[in-house]
Amino acid sequence: MEKINDNLTPACDCSVIHEDVVREVGKSMPDDEVMFNLAEFFKIFGDSTRVRIICALFRSEMCVCDIAALLGMTKSAISHQLRILKQSKLVKNRRDGKVVYYSLDDEHIAKIIDQGLAHILE
Amino acid sequence: MEKINDNLTPACDCSVIHEDVVREVGKSMPDDEVMFNLAEFFKIFGDSTRVRIICALFRSEMCVCDIAALLGMTKSAISHQLRILKQSKLVKNRRDGKVVYYSLDDEHIAKIIDQGLAHILE
DNA sequence: CTCTCAGTTGAATAACCGTTCAACTGTATT
DNA sequence: AATACAGTTGAACGGTTATTCAACTGAGAG
Numbered sequence: 001m002e003k004i005n006d007n008l009t010p011a012c013d014c015s016v017i018h019e020d021v022v023r024e025v026g027k028s029m030p031d032d033e034v035m036f037n038l039a040e041f042f043k044i045f046g047d048s049t050r051v052r053i054i055c056a057l058f059r060s061e062m063c064v065c066d067i068a069a070l071l072g073m074t075k076s077a078i079s080h081q082l083r084i085l086k087q088s089k090l091v092k093n094r095r096d097g098k099v100v101y102y103s104l105d106d107e108h109i110a111k112i113i114d115q116g117l118a119h120i121l122e
Numbered sequence: 123m124e125k126i127n128d129n130l131t132p133a134c135d136c137s138v139i140h141e142d143v144v145r146e147v148g149k150s151m152p153d154d155e156v157m158f159n160l161a162e163f164f165k166i167f168g169d170s171t172r173v174r175i176i177c178a179l180f181r182s183e184m185c186v187c188d189i190a191a192l193l194g195m196t197k198s199a200i201s202h203q204l205r206i207l208k209q210s211k212l213v214k215n216r217r218d219g220k221v222v223y224y225s226l227d228d229e230h231i232a233k234i235i236d237q238g239l240a241h242i243l244e
Numbered sequence: 245c246t247c248t249c250a251g252t253t254g255a256a257t258a259a260c261c262g263t264t265c266a267a268c269t270g271t272a273t274t
Numbered sequence: 275a276a277t278a279c280a281g282t283t284g285a286a287c288g289g290t291t292a293t294t295c296a297a298c299t300g301a302g303a304g
Contacts, residue, residue: 013196014187014250017221022188025181029192030239035177036170037242038235043168047262048154048161055157059147064281065136066144070151074135077263079282098271098280099139112237113160117152119230120159136280169292186251199293201252220250220301 044088045112049073050081054109057091061103166210167234171195172203176231179213183225 016022029035045051052071056062062070068078082102085091092105138144151157167173174193178184184192190200204224207213214227 012191012194013198014190016191017185017187017250021182021184022192025178025184026192028181029174029177032170032174034239034242035174038238039168039170039173041238041242042164042173046161046165046168048158049262051161051164052151052154052157055151056147059150060143062143062147063139065139065279068136069134069138070144070148072134074264075281076135076265076283079280080262083282095271098278100281106241108237108241112234112241115230115234115237116160116163117156119228119234120156120163139280171292187249196294197251198253198295201250202292205252217301220248222251 041088044084044090045116047081049077050085051113053078053081053085054090054104054113057102057104058110058113061101063099063101065099067102163210166206166212167238169203171199172207173235175200175203175207176212176226176235179224179226180232180235183223185221185223187221189224 030038045054049071053067056067056070064075064078064082067082068075071078082091082093086093086102090104090106090109091102093100093102095101152160167176171193175189178189178192186197186200186204189204190197193200204213204215208215208224212226212228212231213224215222215224217223
């Protein structure tokens with residue numbers, strides 16, 4: 001009987017109290033990679049500048065200058081955030097001469113924002 | 123005529139290109155405080171440990187030890203995150219002897235998580 | 245009372261991240 | 275060709291934050 005640490009998970013500093021619960025919940029948990037990607041996705045909405053950009057684009061397509069003026073921030077700061085939003089496939093852009101117009105590119109955004117608002121507005 | 127900077131917003135480094143768009147979008151934008159609170163709310167979901175805890179509690183009420191074992195982390199790390207989740211009114215707890223059981227305390231969570239999953243799973 | 249164990253807490257460390265700044269690209273105008 | 279302007283980019287700075295560590299609380303068991 002060499003079963004040491006039978007009840008412990010590697011980096012965990014305690015024994016399992018409800019072994020059956022942990023086993024069942026563990027079975028139905030999504031893969032760690034999915035959980036990681038999910039957190040990365042929500043992280044996008046976890047910045048007020050990005051949320052405000054999304055809310056603005058929710059009403060109308062906009063260029064970088066207009067967004068910067070609307071939010072009272074520099075073009076650079078807005079451009080950096082738009083890059084993140086574009087990499088996450090939440091936003092798309094088109095060029096017209098010198099001006100680059102950004103618009104939303106995902107149909108889940110509205111529902112997610114609405115659910116978030118529903119929570120903070122009690 | 124002292125109207126300098128008429129077309130510029132305080133901390134913005136460019137002039138407004140589409141004045142009408144900026145004005146209209148500006149009218150319909152939620153207050154900055156609401157946007158800030160919204161970002162703070164989504165920040166909660168922007169950490170894989172917290173998302174995994176939420177997903178676990180989605181299946182069953184659980185104590186700190188079990189969550190720590192399930193996720194392969196220390197009780198301390200889990201306890202810190204549970205405190206954040208509780209302060210955000212996403213989680214509640216009850217005590218039974220030495221054991222503290224945590225469970226979900228918000229009906230919007232499921233919908234938000236589902237929308238997030240719908241996005242990352244294409 | 246004492247010991248054990250579940251859980252909490254605060255300080256400290258390290259990693260992460262948003263903004264700023266300066267330099268740059270590209271397009272239109274003259 | 276030269277200028278002006280919209281937008282991008284990379285490095286650097288400062289603030290935020292998740293985990294670790296150690297000390298602590300509190301409840302049950304012997």
